[in-house]
Amino acid sequence: MARLILHIWMSLDGFIAGPKDDADNPLGINGLRLHKGFSPQDWPTTGPDGTVFDEVLATGAVVTGRRTAELAGFWDGDHHDGVPVFVPAHERPAEDPPGQVRYVTDGIESCIAQAKAAAGARDVLLHGAYTARECLRAGVLDLLDIHLVPVLLGGGRLLFENLGTEHVELDLVRTLEGTDALHLRYQVRRP
Amino acid sequence: MARLILHIWMSLDGFIAGPKDDADNPLGINGLRLHKGFSPQDWPTTGPDGTVFDEVLATGAVVTGRRTAELAGFWDGDHHDGVPVFVPAHERPAEDPPGQVRYVTDGIESCIAQAKAAAGARDVLLHGAYTARECLRAGVLDLLDIHLVPVLLGGGRLLFENLGTEHVELDLVRTLEGTDALHLRYQVRRP
Numbered sequence: 001m002a003r004l005i006l007h008i009w010m011s012l013d014g015f016i017a018g019p020k021d022d023a024d025n026p027l028g029i030n031g032l033r034l035h036k037g038f039s040p041q042d043w044p045t046t047g048p049d050g051t052v053f054d055e056v057l058a059t060g061a062v063v064t065g066r067r068t069a070e071l072a073g074f075w076d077g078d079h080h081d082g083v084p085v086f087v088p089a090h091e092r093p094a095e096d097p098p099g100q101v102r103y104v105t106d107g108i109e110s111c112i113a114q115a116k117a118a119a120g121a122r123d124v125l126l127h128g129a130y131t132a133r134e135c136l137r138a139g140v141l142d143l144l145d146i147h148l149v150p151v152l153l154g155g156g157r158l159l160f161e162n163l164g165t166e167h168v169e170l171d172l173v174r175t176l177e178g179t180d181a182l183h184l185r186y187q188v189r190r191p
Numbered sequence: 192m193a194r195l196i197l198h199i200w201m202s203l204d205g206f207i208a209g210p211k212d213d214a215d216n217p218l219g220i221n222g223l224r225l226h227k228g229f230s231p232q233d234w235p236t237t238g239p240d241g242t243v244f245d246e247v248l249a250t251g252a253v254v255t256g257r258r259t260a261e262l263a264g265f266w267d268g269d270h271h272d273g274v275p276v277f278v279p280a281h282e283r284p285a286e287d288p289p290g291q292v293r294y295v296t297d298g299i300e301s302c303i304a305q306a307k308a309a310a311g312a313r314d315v316l317l318h319g320a321y322t323a324r325e326c327l328r329a330g331v332l333d334l335l336d337i338h339l340v341p342v343l344l345g346g347g348r349l350l351f352e353n354l355g356t357e358h359v360e361l362d363l364v365r366t367l368e369g370t371d372a373l374h375l376r377y378q379v380r381r382p
Contacts (some may be wrong), residue, residue, distance in 0.1 A: 165220070168342065170342060177363070186203065
């Protein structure tokens with residue numbers, strides 16, 4: 001059974017991008033710091049970081065927020081290995097996205113269900129803070145892989161905000177000490 | 192040489208207290224969740240949690256924010272083992288604090304220097320988010336012991352905010368997996 005896994009790089013003070021992130025500067029001012037050691041070009045393929053790399057690439061489908069997808073140029077239609085990429089959207093944009101990317105307009109639950117069906121026995125990779133929060137609220141996020149970066153950014157885009165004040169209980173199910181980040185896997189407890 | 196160590200319990204989304212924390216409810220609405228397993232009465236004395244417990248009690252002086260001290264009733268004048276407790280304050284309050292607690296009004300650097308001198312070879316324990324941020328800005332915080340609690344609180348009092356956008360680089364120097372929290376020790380890099 002596929003699981004929905006968020007993979008995200010976060011500073012100890014909770015930021016996933018620096019201030020003023022936009023199309024010209026997707027990670028914001030000095031936000032590249034967060035991905036130090038993990039750019040697609042220099043990502044380590046051995047050790048704990050390599051394990052994370054392998055797991056990301058072993059996923060059988062991708063769900064991504066529209067903003068993240070647009071900033072990434074829709075990965076030119078192929079995120080990895082030609083797996084399908086699902087982008088939840090309130091309305092279908094005029095232009096179709098390229099390659100394996102498709103919009104899903106009938107809600108987040110349906111989007112995740114379609115992605116899981118497409119992934120088969122493999123996991124589904126989740127990208128994007130906004131969509132992650134939507135999935136948390138809808139109770140469809142299975143795992144949070146937080147790659148905790150040893151820096152205080154001081155400002156920028158937070159991963160967790162406006163979640164509401166219902167506690168979401170987590171279980172820490174794995175800790176891997178990488179070179180440039182501590183890889184923490186949390187399982188979301190179902191109420 | 193004494194080191195200044197912040198010990199603080201923080202949810203994965205960065206909160207150290209729930210919403211609406213005040214004198215009647217120091218940890219805010221449902222904020223007691225953060226200290227689950229670590230109340231003074233039930234704190235484990237063995238294993239990784241016990242190590243943290245021992246280290247806190249081995250400190251030779253305490254620096255604490257005034258708000259934290261007041262909420263804790265100044266620990267009736269004795270935080271632990273009669274070590275001196277320093278409370279940075281802008282102005283000296285009319286009433287003297289009890290027991291081993293004293294106000295320091297000549298700035299955070301002086302306060303930390305006095306506490307380190309008093310601690311001798313032992314470390315100095317730091318309490319309080321506001322004072323921790325002051326120490327970070329002043330460059331006098333040596334270690335952050337973040338006890339990361341596997342829960343998303345969704346709201347409340349943040350540990351890190353208004354730090355400014357200068358990055359503060361950290362080194363993860365120890366990871367201990369406790370029963371109810373992941374104990375992360377970060378060393379603050381000097382610029």
